[in-house]
Amino acid sequence: MILEQADIRIRPGEQLAFDAAIQRGIEQVISKARGYLGHQVFKGIESKERYLLLIRWETLENHTVDFRQSPAFAEWRAIVGPFFAVPPTVEHFDLLA
Amino acid sequence: MILEQADIRIRPGEQLAFDAAIQRGIEQVISKARGYLGHQVFKGIESKERYLLLIRWETLENHTVDFRQSPAFAEWRAIVGPFFAVPPTVEHFDLLA
Secondary structure, X not given: OEEEEEEEEEOOOOHHHHHHHHHXXXXXXXXXXXXXXXXXXXXXXXXXXXXXXXXXXOOHHHHHHHHOOOHHHHHHHHHHHHHEOOOOEEEEEEEOO | OEEEEEEEEEOOOOHHHHHHXXXXXXXXXXXXXXXXXXXXXXXXXXXXXXEEEEEEXXXXXXXXXXXXXXXXXXHHHHHHHHHEOOOOEEEEEEEOO
């Protein structure tokens, strides 16, 4: 299992619409992707436009190859991309036992 | 429940020692703090010196007041602080249902 963290900054004042959009995108697109194991979405307390999207994948390639090089990636970005203030910062992590 | 994310950058080449130190600090200090609910530690795949420490607290004040203003904070920093390349970036988040 690896963790993808997407550190997302949205445009000010669009939190309610983005809350709905990100949940719809996960339900309709991400959760059906190969190797998807689970996710959590967190909303910033100090930074009201900041969201952390944490997705657990079976392997790194399930995200970087299988998902990103599939049509599903464009579907996902069409749902959430319009809210982004800047491109999200995405990195991957291993769980320290 | 709120999430604390500490985004940690350690000095190069000290991963093995830091892996042990952060686990010792959590076991000896963090896990005994008031309002502590659980944690995860992740190690960067692209950024080998980057760690994400995710701690779930009952309330924001359990971290910002009860923990940070207690002697436990200095104990924790004595264990993990020597490895930091820069001060960690710490923010808090609500779970989006």
